[in-house]
Amino acid sequence: xxxxxxxxxxxxxxxxxxxxxxxxxxxxxxxxxxxxxxxxxxxxxxxxxxxxxxxxxxxxxxxxxxxxxxxxxxxxxxxxxxxxxxxxxxxxxxxxxxxxxxxxxxxxxxxxxxxxxxxxxxxxxxxxxxxxxxxxxxxxxxxxxxxxxxxxxxxxxxxxxxxxxxxxxxxxxxxxxxxxxxxxxxxxxxxxxxxxxxxxxxxxxxxxxxxxxxxxxxxxxxxxxxxxxxxxxxxxxxxxxxxxxxxxxxxxxxxxxxxxxxxxxxxxxxxxxxxxxxxxxxxxxxxxxxxxxxxxxxxxxxxxxxxxxxxxxxxxxxxxxxxxxxxxxxxxxxxxxxxxxxxxxxxxxxxxxxxxxxxxxxxxxxxxxxxxxxxxxxxxxxxxxxxxxxxxxxxxxxxxxxxxxxxxxxxxxxxxxxxxxxxxxxxxxxxxxxxxxxxxxxxxxxxxxxxxxxxxxxxxxxxxxxxxxxxxxxxxxxxxxxxxxxxxx
Amino acid sequence: xxxxxxxxxxxxxxxxxxxxxxxxxxxxxxxxxxxxxxxxxxxxxxxxxxxxxxxxxxxxxxxxxxxxxxxxxxxxxxxxxxxxxxxxxxxxxxxxxxxxxxxxxxxxxxxxxxxxxxxxxxxxxxxxxxxxxxxxxxxxxxxxxxxxxxxxxxxxxxxxxxxxxxxxxxxxxxxxxxxxxxxxxxxxxxxxxxxxxxxxxxxxxxxxxxxxxxxxxxxxxxxxxxxxxxxxxxxxxxxxxxxxxxxxxxxxxxxxxxxxxxxxxxxxxxxxxxxxxxxxxxxxxxxxxxxxxxxxxxxxxxxxxxxxxxxxxxxxxxxxxxxxxxxxxxxxxxxxxxxxxxxxxxxxxxxxxxxxxxxxxxxxxxxxxxxxxxxxxxxxxxxxxxxxxxxxxxxxxxxxxxxxxxxxxxxxxxxxxxxxxxxxxxxxxxxxxxxxxxxxxxxxxxxxxxxxxxxxxxxxxxxxxxxxxxxxxxxxx
Numbered sequence: 026x027x028x029x030x031x032x033x034x035x036x037x038x039x040x041x042x043x044x045x046x047x048x049x050x051x052x053x054x055x056x057x058x059x060x061x062x063x064x065x066x067x068x069x070x071x072x073x074x075x076x077x078x079x080x081x082x083x084x085x086x087x088x089x090x091x092x093x094x095x096x097x098x099x100x101x102x103x104x105x106x107x108x109x110x111x112x113x114x115x116x117x118x119x120x121x122x123x124x125x126x127x128x129x130x131x132x133x134x135x136x137x138x139x140x141x142x143x144x145x146x147x148x149x150x151x152x153x154x155x156x157x158x159x160x161x162x163x164x165x166x167x168x169x170x171x172x173x174x175x176x177x178x179x180x181x182x183x184x185x186x187x188x189x190x191x192x193x194x195x196x197x198x199x200x201x202x203x204x205x206x207x208x209x210x211x212x213x214x215x216x217x218x219x220x221x222x223x224x225x226x227x228x229x230x231x232x233x234x235x236x237x238x239x240x241x242x243x244x245x246x247x248x249x250x251x252x253x254x255x256x257x258x259x260x261x262x263x264x265x266x267x268x269x270x271x272x273x274x275x276x277x278x279x280x281x282x283x284x285x286x287x288x289x290x291x292x293x294x295x296x297x298x299x300x301x302x303x304x305x306x307x308x309x310x311x312x313x314x315x316x317x318x319x320x321x322x323x324x325x326x327x328x329x330x331x332x333x334x335x336x337x338x339x340x341x342x343x344x345x346x347x348x349x350x351x352x353x354x355x356x357x358x359x360x361x362x363x364x365x366x367x368x369x370x371x372x373x374x375x376x377x378x379x380x381x382x383x384x385x386x387x388x389x390x391x392x393x394x395x396x397x398x399x400x401x402x403x404x405x406x407x408x409x410x411x412x413x414x415x416x417x418x419x420x421x422x423x424x425x426x427x428x429x430x431x432x433x434x435x436x437x438x439x440x441x442x443x444x445x446x447x448x449x450x451x452x453x454x455x456x457x458x459x460x461x462x463x464x465x466x467x468x469x470x471x472x473x474x475x476x477x478x479x480x481x482x483x484x485x486x487x488x489x490x491x492x493x494x495x496x497x498x499x500x501x502x503x504x505x506x507x508x509x510x511x512x513x514x
Numbered sequence: 515x516x517x518x519x520x521x522x523x524x525x526x527x528x529x530x531x532x533x534x535x536x537x538x539x540x541x542x543x544x545x546x547x548x549x550x551x552x553x554x555x556x557x558x559x560x561x562x563x564x565x566x567x568x569x570x571x572x573x574x575x576x577x578x579x580x581x582x583x584x585x586x587x588x589x590x591x592x593x594x595x596x597x598x599x600x601x602x603x604x605x606x607x608x609x610x611x612x613x614x615x616x617x618x619x620x621x622x623x624x625x626x627x628x629x630x631x632x633x634x635x636x637x638x639x640x641x642x643x644x645x646x647x648x649x650x651x652x653x654x655x656x657x658x659x660x661x662x663x664x665x666x667x668x669x670x671x672x673x674x675x676x677x678x679x680x681x682x683x684x685x686x687x688x689x690x691x692x693x694x695x696x697x698x699x700x701x702x703x704x705x706x707x708x709x710x711x712x713x714x715x716x717x718x719x720x721x722x723x724x725x726x727x728x729x730x731x732x733x734x735x736x737x738x739x740x741x742x743x744x745x746x747x748x749x750x751x752x753x754x755x756x757x758x759x760x761x762x763x764x765x766x767x768x769x770x771x772x773x774x775x776x777x778x779x780x781x782x783x784x785x786x787x788x789x790x791x792x793x794x795x796x797x798x799x800x801x802x803x804x805x806x807x808x809x810x811x812x813x814x815x816x817x818x819x820x821x822x823x824x825x826x827x828x829x830x831x832x833x834x835x836x837x838x839x840x841x842x843x844x845x846x847x848x849x850x851x852x853x854x855x856x857x858x859x860x861x862x863x864x865x866x867x868x869x870x871x872x873x874x875x876x877x878x879x880x881x882x883x884x885x886x887x888x889x890x891x892x893x894x895x896x897x898x899x900x901x902x903x904x905x906x907x908x909x910x911x912x913x914x915x916x917x918x919x920x921x922x923x924x925x926x927x928x929x930x931x932x933x934x935x936x937x938x939x940x941x942x943x944x945x946x947x948x949x950x951x952x953x954x955x956x957x958x959x960x961x962x963x964x965x966x967x968x969x970x971x972x973x974x975x976x977x978x979x980x981x982x983x984x985x986x987x988x989x990x991x
Contacts, residue, residue, distance in 0.1 A: 109559060109560045115559070122559065125559070127553075127559070127560075128553060128558075129553050131560055226560075227560065227561070227562050228560040229560055230560045231559075231560065234789035235789035261564065262564060263790075264562070264563070264564055264792050265562075265789075265791075265792065342786075342789060344784075345592050345594050345603070345784070345786070347603075348596065348603020349557045349603045351596060353598045354556060354557070355558065365598065369596055389784065392594070392784035392785075394782045394784070397784075397785075397786070
């Protein structure tokens with residue numbers, strides 16, 4: 026059986042029709058993952074033994090109770106290695122957690138398991154989700170399935186590449202400044218960052234607590250809706266989740282154009298953007314216009330400060346969030362030290378990679394006494410202005426269309442020595458996180474070299490269902506959605 | 515040259531909640547190391563804090579009782595520093611928006627009541643505990659205390675002497691114990707104190723350079739450490755030396771203060787708002803509800819005891835020092851309208867027995883009913899005071915019923931004055947020498963006759979009545 030083109034929905038149907046058992050599926054995915062990981066390097070951990078045991082149990086459940094099956098019963102899934110998994114090593118792409126086996130499940134993981142999914146692997150990522158190319162992983166870079174010399178994007182690069190290459194039917198990633206949407210765009214898949222507070226962060230290893238948000242990464246919009254419905258919702262273990270009810274997202278993917286009002290930025294906003302990316306974006310806007318969907322020009326005057334604001338807030342929070350990796354209780358501890366201070370220094374020096382260290386230093390500096398007002402406080406104030414820009418725009422429209430990235434997937438090694446240019450490539454994704462908004466990245470065609478280009482739809486807070494309707498409309502009308510058929514590994 | 519000290523205290527009080535402040539682990543002292551822990555209070559990757567609302571309630575209760583303004587919105591912040599007992603590498607505390615500010619406590623001084631202003635009260639989590647004495651070459655850490663809820667109560671620099679400091683601490687501790695907010699156990703670290711101190715020329719309005727003394731964990735240490743530090747400051751000022759702003763530790767064996775190693779104190783805590791918790795919002799209704807559990811406080815009781823109940827300030831002070839004792843007293847006073855006598859019994863006899871047995875009044879076998887019925891027996895002249903005291907000790911040692919003990923011991927009082935008079939006359943008749951010496955003016959001899967009477971009647975008479983009868987008889991003879 027060829028599993029490489031299956032999504033969640035197809036797998037559910039196959040299981041329901043008894044055309045395949047859960048055990049067969051899990052085995053097939055594990056074998057495929059093991060076979061292709063040498064090429065793509067998507068997996069940090071493949072969870073063979075316990076996944077097969079769970080698959081057997083699931084088969085028995087389905088056997089006994091064919092009507093009462095849960096929404097994701099029997100679905101094999103691999104997730105970003107940022108979610109802690111009970112008894113399965115969780116590294117966050119770092120040497121410092123290289124041996125860390127958590128004693129508990131993240132809420133996202135628990136909800137996946139409760140819905141019947143079987144977690145068979147943990148996917149590669151930039152260390153602590155810091156990066157846009159997946160080159161900052163202690164476990165080596167992931168390859169883009171469209172071009173093995175290119176980056177899949179980051180930080181959820183392993184997830185995007187694995188979904189695109191059919192190594193998992195779907196995945197859950199996290200997005201702090203674009204880490205779901207940018208790799209989704211680079212790998213031609215659908216990636217959604219929900220509103221801040223929509224999905225529990227409990228057990229999701231923190232990078233920047235006020236920005237981090239988990240989200241589905243899938244082959245299509247319907248799978249996104251199914252997965253989001255299973256993992257979203259208030260969690261008593263995360264005080265920042267909202268009690269806003271979780272709609273039945275799968276009922277919203279009708280693609281009704283009359284529900285959509287679009288906002289776009291003035292064309293001169295996109296100076297310097299790759300012309301092929303820009304024309305793909307323009308085609309998307311034209312498609313909406315062709316269907317008589319009202320398109321309004323909106324202004325987001327403060328987003329030009331977004332990258333600067335982001336790199337102050339995210340690094341400040343990260344400097345604090347990563348303080349716990351001190352070698353005292355769990356994870357890596359340096360082998361030789363003379364005293365406590367030396368243990369701290371050597372453990373963190375040897376345990377963290379360069380980019381993580383760079384951001385810890387940056388954030389520590391931004392929070393230091395005498396600098397706090399000029400940096401962290403000012404950044405927080407500008408963050409509010411950026412959010413207000415969006416709220417104002419959303420008084421006129423319910424969807425903002427923007428490119429995801431200024432360029433297509435970069436070559437591996439291309440930007441490693443130029444962190445600033447890497448940071449700037451997140452210019453269109455970052456403002457969304459700063460404002461806590463939901464956004465979905467959709468395939469918008471390919472460039473001359475065949476590399477995927479993405480476009481994003483941004484919605485109002487907790488208006489994921491409208492966003493999914495817009496995405497479903499686009500998916501139905503666009504010619505760009507068959508892109509994954511081109512991946513043959 | 516005269517100097518005066520300017521002192522402010524920071525008191526950390528562990529809150530009497532059942533669970534920790536940000537997770538559901540038990541908040542208890544003395545469990546086996548690292549048994550009351552979970553991923554949250556161990557700071558494992560991905561964990562998040564969830565605020566214990568009861569900790570908030572206790573903090574608000576304390577704040578209201580300490581006359582503070584409780585804020586409708588306060589915020590949590592992270593205080594960042596590395597230490598092995600701090601699992602997340604930061605402590606969740608409150609910084610620029612504490613839960614309460616601007617209160618006061620009144621303390622009694624020789625010059626009358628003095629108001630010590632409270633600058634702020636904030637909520638925070640406790641850290642774990644280093645165990646350095648288990649192994650010669652290893653340090654261990656017990657995280658049971660990690661995440662225990664604390665309030666930090668910070669005064670303005672209104673304290674002028676070590677005695678005032680310890681008086682403030684005693685008063686504060688008693689209030690917190692009355693409120694059931696903190697168990698006040700300083701040995702177990704439930705209540706801990708740091709002091710900020712500076713010295714200046716008397717009458718000067720400028721503040722001197724301050725030092726901080728950490729971990730003053732008994733009333734005695736607070737007084738002694740502050741006295742040491744004041745002396746050290748004055749000595750330096752006299753010699754024209756500059757006082758360095760630093761953190762000191764008190765060495766109780768040598769009775770000196772020493773600077774902590776500077777490495778441990780040169781912190782930039784990089785405070786910023788805790789993104790994992792929402793602002794702490796309290797409605798007017800919340801604040802009102804939390805305030806409803808505030809009981810009558812020690813100083814209020816004291817006023818009532820000296821006013822309504824006619825006790826001396828000394829008696830009232832002793833009774834209110836322990837909430838259990840005060841409540842016991844009040845229960846007795848409801849049963850018998852003789853507050854003075856009850857107070858005297860409790861202060862002199864009851865507390866002596868408690869101290870001898872090192873138990874609290876709640877653990878005592880002598881209930882208010884028993885004590886009151888004993889006092890009644892005396893008041894009704896059924897037994898003498900001495901008999902009553904004997905019965906009281908038996909009640910403490912063996913338990914039992916007051917009347918039953920009296921019966922068993924055969925304690926009765928002879929109230930038949932004819933019988934007493936008959937005895938007196940016989941005694942006088944037998945001791946003509948003593949009588950004539952009495953008659954010549956040796957009034958002291960009345961005691962001799964009373965003694966003889968008591969012997970003869972085996973103590974079964976009221977000494978006061980006996981004295982009067984003896985005197986009248988002697989004067990008549």
